[in-house]
Amino acid sequence: MPVLEFVSTIRATRAGLTDTLADVDGMTAWGRAHATELGLDPGFVASEELRREVVELRQAVRSLFARAVAPGPASSADAHLLPGFGDALALVNAAALAVPLAPRLEWPAEGAPAVRIVPAVEATDSARIRATLAASAVEFLGGPRCDQLRACPAPRCVLYFVKEHARQEWCSVSCGNRARAARHHRRHKDG
Template sequence: MSALEFVSTVRATRTGLTDLLSDVQGMTAWGREHAAELGVDPDFTASEELRSEVVELRQAVRALFARAVAPGAASDADAHRLPDFAESLDLVNAAALAVPSAPRLEWPAGQAPRARTVPGVAATESERIRATLATSAIELLAGPRREQIRVCPAPRCVLYFLKEHPRQEWCSLGCGNRARAARHYRQHRDG
């Protein structure tokens, strides 16, 4: 599971912010879409408690991403909704530690052996999901790619992205086009 995919469950649309995890149905659909990465059954069904815990973790990860892009500004569209940095750091670490994992060797008949990461302790579905998401965020934020994390500066965009090219400024071509159009409009309106 990509930490960027997780934090991108909040995005801007023409009508405002859209939260893919705003209700149990959205959380269920997103969980099913990412069932393999999250280690849940394809017929996964979220509860309100699980959804609330995952959204709280997402906001904490977004706060850590905001810190990672510092001294640049966090996303203007949701910076005011992000929790405190220290609280966010504690929450992410606690979520990852709640379900220690270990490699497990599997050797199916007639196939090559493979390692699979499995929970080292019994855990609830919510704990397993949050541990997976928190671990993904920790790996990105503690790894060499952290330096590539950027916040999209396009109007109303709330997405974080990895800067893959030296000239890349936006999360997508669409955001780049909107930013250029907004700049063009301001120049002609003010000039």
């Protein structure tokens, strides 16, 4: 899901909180890695303005994710830095509407036909990226899987994930292991 990868550009590492989109080089690398789904040329190069606009959208989407997981806790990464719900909702909807997207059939000479979602009108890279990511957020948050959205409760984890089965509590096996180790440590320390 593009929207989950997008909000996961903020993550926790052993060194602390890491933001993939913290600078133009990071935005460029992330855009190139997702060029196909974002409708970008493989040689895409971000500008500082584009990076700021995309980060602003990410923070708005993270604000909507925080609202979606309530009354459970939001991600601890940046909950105190997120825009208010009304502002976030308006920004996501405006970004999704700014560049209408349409399906296009692509059929290579040596392959099967495939549908690719592309901008229906000319648009800047920034508008195209934000429209695609905002549309992904709208589809996810308005769809049936939104009820399974969770913020990972493992120590130091800041990711959101979709709960795939009833017993899943964490975003990954490593987070589950870290949470169990922390719980074990607390029991033995307090006991």
